[in-house]
Amino acid sequence: MPESKENASWDVVIVGAGNAAFCAALAAKENGASVLVLERAPQEENGGNSRFTAGAIRFAYEDEEDIRELCPDLPEDQIAITDFGSYTTDQFYDDMFRVTGYRTDPELCERLVMSSRDTMKWLGGKGIKFMPIYGRQAFKVDGRFKFWGGLTLEAWGGGPGLVDAQTAIARDQGVEIRYGAKVVSLLNDGQGVHGVKVKHSGEITSISARSVILASGGFQANSEMRTRYLGPGWELAKTRGSRFNTGDGIRMALDIGASPYGNWSGCHAVGWDYNAPEFGDLSVGDNFQKHSYPWGVMVNADGKRFVDEGADFRNYTYAKYGRVILSQPDNFAWQVFDQKVTGILRDEYRIKRVTKVTGNSLEELADKMEGVDKAGFLAEIARYNASIRTDIPFDPNVKDGRCTEGLDVKKSNWANTIDQGPFEAYQVGCGVTFTFGGLRIDPASGQVLDTDLEPIKGLYAAGELVGGVFYFNYPGGTGLMSGAVFGRLAGSNASSC
Numbered sequence: 296m297p298e299s300k301e302n303a304s305w306d307v308v309i310v311g312a313g314n315a316a317f318c319a320a321l322a323a324k325e326n327g328a329s330v331l332v333l334e335r336a337p338q339e340e341n342g343g344n345s346r347f348t349a350g351a352i353r354f355a356y357e358d359e360e361d362i363r364e365l366c367p368d369l370p371e372d373q374i375a376i377t378d379f380g381s382y383t384t385d386q387f388y389d390d391m392f393r394v395t396g397y398r399t400d401p402e403l404c405e406r407l408v409m410s411s412r413d414t415m416k417w418l419g420g421k422g423i424k425f426m427p428i429y430g431r432q433a434f435k436v437d438g439r440f441k442f443w444g445g446l447t448l449e450a451w452g453g454g455p456g457l458v459d460a461q462t463a464i465a466r467d468q469g470v471e472i473r474y475g476a477k478v479v480s481l482l483n484d485g486q487g488v489h490g491v492k493v494k495h496s497g498e499i500t501s502i503s504a505r506s507v508i509l510a511s512g513g514f515q516a517n518s519e520m521r522t523r524y525l526g527p528g529w530e531l532a533k534t535r536g537s538r539f540n541t542g543d544g545i546r547m548a549l550d551i552g553a554s555p556y557g558n559w560s561g562c563h564a565v566g567w568d569y570n571a572p573e574f575g576d577l578s579v580g581d582n583f584q585k586h587s588y589p590w591g592v593m594v595n596a597d598g599k600r601f602v603d604e605g606a607d608f609r610n611y612t613y614a615k616y617g618r619v620i621l622s623q624p625d626n627f628a629w630q631v632f633d634q635k636v637t638g639i640l641r642d643e644y645r646i647k648r649v650t651k652v653t654g655n656s657l658e659e660l661a662d663k664m665e666g667v668d669k670a671g672f673l674a675e676i677a678r679y680n681a682s683i684r685t686d687i688p689f690d691p692n693v694k695d696g697r698c699t700e701g702l703d704v705k706k707s708n709w710a711n712t713i714d715q716g717p718f719e720a721y722q723v724g725c726g727v728t729f730t731f732g733g734l735r736i737d738p739a740s741g742q743v744l745d746t747d748l749e750p751i752k753g754l755y756a757a758g759e760l761v762g763g764v765f766y767f768n769y770p771g772g773t774g775l776m777s778g779a780v781f782g783r784l785a786g787s788n789a790s791s792c
Contacts, residue, residue, distance in 0.1 A: 298499040305331045307789050308491055308504040310478045310544055312336075313343030315758030315778030316510035317461035318414075320470045321421055322786030323508075330470045330790075331502070333493055335511070336539045338474040340577065341458065343512050344536035344729060344759065345775065347575045348454035351428055352779070353446050353772035354411035355384040365415055365425045365448060377427070378441040384408050390445060390770045394611050398558070398766035402738035407764065407773070410780045415448075418779060422464050424451040431641060432610075434691045441692045444608035446772045455580065457775070478543065481507060483551045487752025506753045506789035509743070510782060513730035513759040514542025515562060516574060524559045524732060531626055532617070533567050535583070535726035538574035544760050548734050552745045553754070557762025559732030563769050564617025566593075567726025569627050570650045582643040585723050586613050589709050590639060590691065591632035592679060593723075595623040598661075598671030600679065605708035608694065610771035614728070621725035629664050629722050631676075634715045639691060650722040660718045678702065680712045729774065733762035741785035755785035 307323045309316045312334035320330045334341055356362065362379045363369065387408045391399050419425065425448040427433070432447060433440040450457035466472065475495060482490040482501060490503040514520040516538050521529040534540075549555060568583040576583075588604045589612075595601050602619050606612055620628045632640065644651075654660030657676055661669040682699040689697050689711055699706045734756045735744045743754040758778040765773070 298501070300501045301503070304503040305329050306505050307331070307508060307786070308333065308502060309508045309510055310491065311343055311509070311511035311758065312341055312462070312472060313345035313510065313512065313758065313778065314457060314461065314775050315782035316508070317465050318779045318782030319508045319510055319757055319786035319789070320465050321461070321468065322783040323790035324468045324470060326787065326790040328790035331504070332465070332470055332472045333476040333478050333491070334472065334474050335477040335543070336474065336537065340537070340539070341462070341474060342455070344540060345778070346454050346458045346577065347536035347581055348775060349431070349581045350450035350453035350457050350775070351432070351446050351772040352415065352425075352448060352450065352775045353387070353770060354415045354776055355382055355387045355408060356412055356447070357381055357383070361412065362427070362447065365419050366427065369427070376439050377433070378439060379427070379447060380442055382445045382447065386445060387411065390611065391773070394768040394770050395766040400738070400763035403761070403764050406738045406784070407777055407780050411776050414776070414779050414783060417783065423457065423460055425449065426451055434639060436690065436692055443692050444610035445770065446610050453580070478547070481547050481551055481754070488551070488754040506755060508755040508757060508785045508789050509544035509548060509734070509760060510756070510758045511544035511760065512537065512540035513733065514545060515540055515727040515730050517541040521727065521730070524730070525562055526560060528621060528626070529727070532564065532621055532725040532727045533571050534574045535565065535567060535728045536575040540729070540759070544756070545733055548743055548754065548756070551751070553751060554735040554744050554746045554748060555732065555762065556735035557732045557764070558766040561731040561765070561767055563614040563728035563731070563765070563774070564621070565613050565726050565728060566616055566620055566628070566630070566723035568648070568650050569722040569724040571726065579646065579648060582646045583726065584643055585630055585721050587632070587640040587644060588616070588630050590636040590711070591630055592706070592713065593628045593630050594667065594672055594675060595628055596625050596666050596668065598668045598673070598675050600675060600704045601628070603705055603707055605698070605706045605710060611768070613771065614769035615767060617725040617727070620723060625666055627666065627722055627724050629667060629720045631660070631713060631718065631720045633711070633713045633718050635711050637719055644721065652720050654718050655716045657713070657718060660720055664720050665722070676713055680714055683710045683712055685712065729759040731762070731765045733760040735763065736761055736781070740788045741781055742788065755789045757781040757785045
């Protein structure tokens with residue numbers, strides 16, 4: 296294959312074209328840098344995993360005024376019936392440390408938390424618009440919406456809207472974007488990184504740059520790497536997002552001596568439609584997920600419950616329950632609901648491409664739940680129904696304490712009897728969103744460190760391939776925030792070196 300050298304030299308070359316990459320590009324442009332974005336995917340599949348998200352972004356805020364500033368078009372009558380509460384930096388810290396088993400890197404976590412509100416305002420100043428997540432993160436009770444779980448705003452148009460807006464803003468500011476451009480290696484002379492080697496339109500070209508920012512995602516779309524690092528059985532999981540996130544950026548950096556860091560055997564994995572395709576489908580986006588399990592029960596092939604569906608708000612459990620589902624017999628579960636809660640199921644339960652069965656009776660439902668032991672299921676539901684503290688009122692806006700008693704697998708909140716038909720059940724498997732292991736960076740600069748923990752000159756990283764932020768689990772909406780914070784950090788510093 297022919298190889299050539301591009302005559303032009305760039306200040307900053309960015310590998311990837313998702314949220315983290317564009318935040319890096321916009322920050323670099325603020326310093327007057329020339330910026331080239333190289334995206335492996337074709338234009339019609341652009342945006343990496345960011346395009347597959349619902350667009351929710353977790354950040355610390357003090358009160359309603361912070362929300363008003365970020366959502367200036369929000370009608371007053373809507374504000375009047377909404378309790379936005381607050382989500383302080385202390386609460387953000389507590390959530391990060393609690394859900395990661397106190398493993399999150401303290402300095403990376405501090406950078407993430409303390410920069411979150413300012414980064415949201417920075418994005419707003421660039422032209423990114425936000426709106427409250429009514430319906431998914433707030434339910435109307437007694438005439439008022441109350442936000443819960445520390446997750447309040449999302450980008451207009453979700454993940455696709457965020458990526459499209461960032462792409463347009465970057466182009467308007469003079470960022471050049473090349474699609475179908477696969478970076479295959481870093482140009483490294485032992486003294487630092489000075490560009491990349493890229494395959495584009497059948498030609499391999501060397502592109503010179505003062506600095507390179509890797510923002511090309513984790514290795515979740517690489518079944519070999521999943522099995523090698525996450526463990527046996529992970530090749531059976533589905534990839535929730537982009538088919539192009541195969542760990543290329545991580546591999547290239549490790550090849551030149553970068554330090555691996557973080558939870559390499561861990562990942563963000565969710566309940567995902569059992570018959571979803573191997574990789575994410577942009578025509579469906581995030582809607583193969585099934586995240587209303589707190590309102591019902593999940594049973595495995597034996598008909599048995601295997602997890603506390605109401606252990607915490609969905610925001611704090613959904614990213615670890617995919618792993619649990621994958622470990623069940625035949626790698627699946629069924630989520631079961633009755634008519635008391637079907638009206639509050641998330642929108643993803645109403646799409647056309649869904650593995651769903653219904654029954655007027657539990658017996659009829661069980662006959663349709665493929666792979667499930669009918670007798671075991673009916674006995675399990677009978678035990679479950681008899682164990683519920685029905686004297687405690689159900690309230691989806693708070694951890695209501697409506698629990699079970701006497702079961703081997705307790706349900707801690709939102710326990711409703713399953714006795715009012717017609718009944719609905721949805722089959723789910725495991726969908727991997729992103730992997731937690733990646734590269735070690737300097738929390739102050741975003742620069743990649745080598746195995747001697749020294750900075751690699753000219754090399755920065757942001758987004759999913761930064762290791763050390765998440766372990767075991769993940770607070771919902773933190774991925775986009777992490778990408779924005781560390782993308783902005785990397786872009787600012789890469790353009791100044």
